[in-house]
Amino acid sequence: MSDFSIAVLISGNGSNLQAIIDAIANQRLPTKISLVLSDRETAFGLERAKKANITTRVVNPQNYASKEEFDLALKTVLDEYHPDLIVLAGFMRILGKPFVQHFNQQVINIHPALLPAYKGLNTHERALASHAKIHGTTVHFVTESLDDGPIIAQSSLIIHPDDTPESLKHRVQQLEHTIYPLVISWFAEKKIAWLADGIYFEGKKIPVDGIKANGSPLSRG
Ligand code: GRF
Numbered sequence: 006m007s008d009f010s011i012a013v014l015i016s017g018n019g020s021n022l023q024a025i026i027d028a029i030a031n032q033r034l035p036t037k038i039s040l041v042l043s044d045r046e047t048a049f050g051l052e053r054a055k056k057a058n059i060t061t062r063v064v065n066p067q068n069y070a071s072k073e074e075f076d077l078a079l080k081t082v083l084d085e086y087h088p089d090l091i092v093l094a095g096f097m098r099i100l101g102k103p104f105v106q107h108f109n110q111q112v113i114n115i116h117p118a119l120l121p122a123y124k125g126l127n128t129h130e131r132a133l134a135s136h137a138k139i140h141g142t143t144v145h146f147v148t149e150s151l152d153d154g155p156i157i158a159q160s161s162l163i164i165h166p167d168d169t170p171e172s173l174k175h176r177v178q179q180l181e182h183t184i185y186p187l188v189i190s191w192f193a194e195k196k197i198a199w200l201a202d203g204i205y206f207e208g209k210k211i212p213v214d215g216i217k218a219n220g221s222p223l224s225r226g
Contacts (some may be wrong), residue, residue: 009034009193012088014079014096015043019050020178021094021115021185026057028186035193039086041105042079044098060086066098075106078143083108090192093147102149110199113192115185117177119143119159119214124152129173132164136204140164140173142181143215145186146199155204156215157197184218 013022022041024067030035041054041061054061069075080103083091087150093114106114118128120143141161146154161179163171191197191206198205206216 006195007037008202009089010037010087011090011092011189012040012042012083012086013038013054015041015048015050015094016045016097017048017050017095019048019053019095020051021181023053023094024182025094025186025189026053026059027142028190030057034186034190036189039088040083040084042082044096050095062163072101072141073103076101077186080104080107086111090189092185097149100147100149105147105149108147113157113188114145114147115181116143116145116152117174117181119161120145120152120156127170130172130179132173133168134187135168138164140177142177142184144184145215146204155199155209155225156183156213157191157204158216158218159214160219161217180219187218 013025017020023036025038027035027039038059041050041059043051044060044066046063046065051061064075064078064082066075069078071172089111091108091112093112100112118132119141125129139157139161143156144158145156147160148154158182162176162180196207203210203213205211
């Protein structure tokens with residue numbers, strides 16, 4: 006088994022966590038998950054982790070007087086497990102500057118839109134409302150600014166006239182379940198570097214909108 010270890014942070018369903026668990030089981034991802042951490046006790050992803058015999062912890066923000074104290078508690082728990090990479094997978098909290106600086110270049114997130122378009126919430130509704138033709142998902146480094154860190158990779162799809170927020174969510178998540186394990190495998194294989202002038206993949210600088218993980222936009226499906 007690989008020595009490269011990740012911690013996955015979740016708040017909810019954990020379908021991306023499941024995709025990572027499955028990719029490891031299928032030997033597509035040379036990683037071990039040392040910890041699944043949730044800010045919600047009821048997150049279904051915790052059940053997925055337990056089923057896969059992965060250690061789980063809950064850090065409940067209601068037990069802390071401030072956001073700073075919550076971030077510090079998160080950091081303290083994560084430090085116990087020494088993850089090489091911290092993978093945000095539907096973790097619904099913004100991490101502060103001390104946290105991000107402590108885990109410098111070690112935190113990635115997946116966002117359900119083609120950043121820099123549609124930062125924040127309700128991305129599928131907003132893509133439909135603005136009559137976007139292309140939509141998708143982005144894997145990026147986490148900085149202290151929401152959904153704003155350097156982009157590593159994107160997968161895209163064509164929006165169809167009959168798409169709804171629900172159908173888009175489903176189709177975007179299908180892309181996510183492929184791209185996120187793939188990008189994590191790049192980290193495990195030491196293919197990604199964040200240098201002063203940008204992100205590099207296997208020694209070559211990548212475009213600011215990241216590696217296109219599915220080539221041209223997918224057709225329906
Ligand atoms: C994903 O769509 C991801 O892009 C966003 O939150 C969602 C999490 O879904 N950050 P799940 O919990 O992995 O099913």
